[in-house]
Amino acid sequence: MSPALVCEDLVKRYGGKTVVDHVGFHIDEGEAYGLLGPNGAGKTTTISMLVGLLRPDSGSVTVGGIDVAADPVAAKRLIGYVPQDIALYPELTARENLRYFGRLYGIPRRALAGRIGDVLAMVGLADRADDRIETYSGGMKRRTNIAVALLHEPRLLILDEPTVGVDPQSRVAILDNVERLVADGMSLLYTSHYMEEVERVCTRVGIIDRGKIMADGSKRELVAELGGSDRIELVLDGDVATAAEKLRAVEGVSEAVVTGTHSVRLLATGGRHLLPTLIAAAAGTAAVTGVEVVEPDLEAAFLHLTGSTLRD
Ligand SMILES: Nc1ncnc2c1ncn2[C@@H]1O[C@H](COP(=O)(O)OP(=O)(O)OP(=O)(O)O)[C@@H](O)[C@H]1O
Structure with a gap:
């Protein structure tokens, strides 16, 4: 089976500044890969290129063997992307938001109700599904966003700093949800500047700083480079x-x-x-x-x- 994601030599420049500098890594099917780096390291810019929202100055991305530049619609079908910012209608309930996005994705009406029930259960929000989003905590909104990203049954889930700005209880719930999805076979790209999250959720880690992947490997491999x-x-x-x-x-x-x-x-x-x-x-x-x-x-x-x- 093709790897869940391969990116090679990705470069993005703004003005004279190279913010993503020849970034390359791959994620195997069912693997949880973490991009760990401080704020401003280039994580969001990299993800934007991976999901086809931003055109790289050079480099290539394939998702499940599909070239994102050549066939963005087919590639996007394989990706569930959860951006840093909440993208939900506050005056609608979670179920209504999911119904709306499900229709946008083109999920047939009959299949959609069942699918909405499934994703709400996956993120642990089934009992609050009919409350309006504006009554939710930041963490519950983020979990609803994750549910939206899972609606079309993606093979690769991409989470950009999913716990930033959420309460501690929701943070635990999000990490539990993500771990369960990976255990069930989902491929994952997880970005964070929290070492303990990446360490917990991911089996392989790319360390990114100033637009460059400085090293990539399992925690054990990265720590071995410290030479004791x-x-x-x-x-x-x-x-x-x-x-x-x-x-x-x-x-x-x-x-x-x-x-x-x-x-x-x-x-x-x-x-x-x-x-x-x-x-x-x-x-x-x-x-x-x-x-x-x-x-x-x-x-x-x-x-x-x-x-x-x-x-x-
Ligand atoms: N549209 C843009 N125009 C100019 N500079 C940009 C633009 N987008 C991002 N940058 C710069 O690129 C660098 C990388 O930003 P990016 O958002 O990718 O980092 P990040 O690792 O995701 O950090 P954060 O978690 O704070 O978002 C930063 O210095 C940022 O200021």
Whole structure:
């Protein structure tokens, strides 16, 4: 079977600025792929080209073997796309919205009622289906948007930062829904700047920064590239920027970035054994008042690859 998605050498420039810079990756049938990168990394622009909403300056996209540029209608039939912005009629109920979009998709009236029931159940909104959207929380609206995207039974679901701006309860529900869909065989492209979401939902991850895919692989593969470094989070009192420079000079430390007014993130080999040296290096500039040594994770992989933090 053709892969769910293949994109190659995608480039998009605005003015003189290249915001998507030779991006390429593939998603196998039934695979959950995450694009992890900070705000402004180029995730939405990439997705817009994948779903045929934006023409790339160069590069190609196929969905289920269909070239998106050559046959956009056939390609779009295979894609369920949930944009960042809510696209629903607030004065209609969820069921009425679904009926409206179902008719737009050309789903026959007789099949549609059953299909609406199915997608409402998939996103856990069956009991609120006849309430108006304007009475919904942000998270419930997002789940309704996901239901709309599932109506025509796509093979590939594309979610662009689906948990941004939603309440914690809905965030959990959205992640549960997505996990269930993937378990049932849906192919998934999931973008986020939340490492823990991508880590939970996706089996393979592309790390994107400044328009470029810096690395692509399973979490284990990405973390292996760190060569045994730990992530060390320090809480500091004093001149944090100067302290970060001094800490970067310590042997065993490969990265040091300021993550807040009192915090610095390090990548270092040696873990806990290095702590007395770190405290001594910062002394005189800043006092170390808190320490956390974290197992290598995607946050550390991101820092290793880009020299910056995910939430920049
Ligand atoms: N129409 C446009 N004209 C000019 N610049 C744009 C346009 N669309 C996006 N950009 C720029 O391209 C870069 C990538 O934006 P994009 O929205 O793709 O990033 P993102 O990773 O999805 O981040 P976010 O999650 O904040 O949307 C940003 O610097 C943005 O300002």
